[in-house]
Amino acid sequence: MFTFSARMSPLIILAIGGGILVAMAASSRGEDTAPVANSMAIAGAPVAVETNRPGTADTPAPLSPVVSSFEPEASAGGTTFLDQMAEFFAVHLEIGAGIASYSLSENQGDGRFLGTIDELRPESDSFFFPVVGLYLGRYIGLECRYEKYEARTYTDTDDNHSDGTVKVSGPVASLVGRLPLDTVTGLFSSSEPVNKWASRVVPFVGIGRTFFDESLNAAPWWARGYSSPERYEAAGSPDHNNHGYFRSFKMREQQADILLVGASILLGKSLSLNATWTQADLDFDSSYHLAGQSDSGREGTIPFHYATTTIDLRYRF
Known part of the structure; x- marks a missing residue:
């Protein structure tokens, strides 16, 4: 016991x-x-x-362990704070190609734009384009793409004929800011679990500038001094000027600021699908020329206000 x-x-x-x-x-x-x-x-x-x-x-x-906010902190994947900073300041190149569809606004005025021209209609409402981007980390970058627009002029005459075609083409440079959707949602509800799709969607906005070349190419029958396409064809569509006269249009170079918004969907580590909406207002001061001489009484402004929707596929290096 x-x-x-x-x-x-x-x-x-x-x-x-x-x-x-x-x-x-x-x-x-x-x-x-x-x-x-x-x-x-x-x-x-x-x-x-x-x-x-x-x-x-x-x-x-x-x-x-209590980790100081000023100390390098390892993430779940083992990435340190210094690695994250290196990624933030890393420069990435993006190249891609896509298709664009556009429409014109204010393309029909109450009065005449130039001479009897009072309307523009898109000749082809879509085009293919290349795009190049240079990004600093995930958030800020410069983009440049080549755009091409074409619209036919129409007059307020009885036959509503067309005198020619406005052609606008060239590079468009823009500064773009991106913010991944999971970052946006995390700002408002940090307690919510991360959605795998939210990390793949990246909204963006940007501003830029056009660097276009533009021209108003007159229809051959009008340029060579005939009164209608039918008379020009009846004459055998000659390549010389009727009575020695030659009519033409001149457009002064004009550039415009652009606004763009859109979103990227990350398809993989290096591949993304991008949708973008762009808007710009161009106004071309134009004049009528006869036999190489400007007619001061026949000047005007041709508006070229467009909105473009694009879809492109890009590879990120």
């Missing part, structure tokens, strides 16, 4: 109490409590506790 001395009783009570506290702490962390021996060999013997396990009396449970 085991007997307990009065001197050992406080020690035993302290040991049992300590074991209970340790068990409660381990239970609150979802861990298994350490088994406590249910027998004592002699009075005053210490309680047997399993050792070398996290959360026991012999081995205190490790505390979660």
Whole structure:
């Protein structure tokens, strides 16, 4: 029979109490409590506790590390803060190609634009284009693409004939800012789980400038001094001027600022599908020339206000 001395009783009570506290702490962390021996060999013997396990009396449970916001912090993938900064300032090249569809606004005026011309209609409402982008990290970049527009002029005469075609083409440079959708949603609900699709969608906005060449190419019958296409064809569509006169249009170079908005869908690590809407207002000061001489009484402004929707596929290096 085991007997307990009065001197050992406080020690035993302290040991049992300590074991209970340790068990409660381990239970609150979802861990298994350490088994406590249910027998004592002699009075005053210490309680047997399993050792070398996290959360026991012999081995205190490790505390979660406190990382300073100024220290490099490793992400779940093992990327350090310095790696993230290097990625942010890394320069990436993007190249791609796509198709554009456009429409003209304010293309029919209450009065005449130039001479009897009072309307523009897109000759072809779509075109293919190349695009090149140079991006600093994920968020800021410069883009340049080549655009080409063509619209036929129409007059307010009885036959509503066309005198020629306005052609506008050249590079468009723009400064673009991107913000991934998961970053946007994280600003408002940091507690929500990250949606895998949100990390693939990247909205963007940008501003830019056109660098176009433009021309108003007169129809051959009109340029060579005939009164109608039918008379020109009846004359055999000659390549010389009727009565020595030659009529032409001149358009002064004009550029415009552009606004663009859109979104990218990341198809993989380097491939993306991009949809963009662009808007610009061009107004060309134009004049009528006869036999190489300008007619000061026949000048005007031809509006070329367009909105373009594009879809392109890009590869990121």
